[in-house]
Amino acid sequence: MAWTIEYRQSVQKTIKKLDPVVRRRIKQFLEERLAKHDNPRSLGDPLHGSKLGAYWRYTVGDYRIICDIQDGKLVVLVVEIGHRSSVYR
Helix, strand or coil, rough: CCCCEEEHHHHHHHHHHCCCCHHHHHHHHHHHHHHHCHHHHHCCCEEECCCCCCCCEEEECEEEEEEEEEEEHCCCEEEEEECHHHHCC
């Protein structure tokens, strides 16, 4: 079962600003590991809290990828990408 990776508009801008090596690692993780995995939840951790409870976190080096997993459409929507020191603010 293949998942589709979609990006919010703000995330597309963030990706363009990243270092090319980091950008490649993140895209490689999303497209080659997460999209091809049967259960993307098994690769990440759920976020906790009232506002973040529906989102999942993935770690790529010092960067965090925050996603909304939409089971009905087999879509992983990337809602935020950032350095671990600032992504949760």
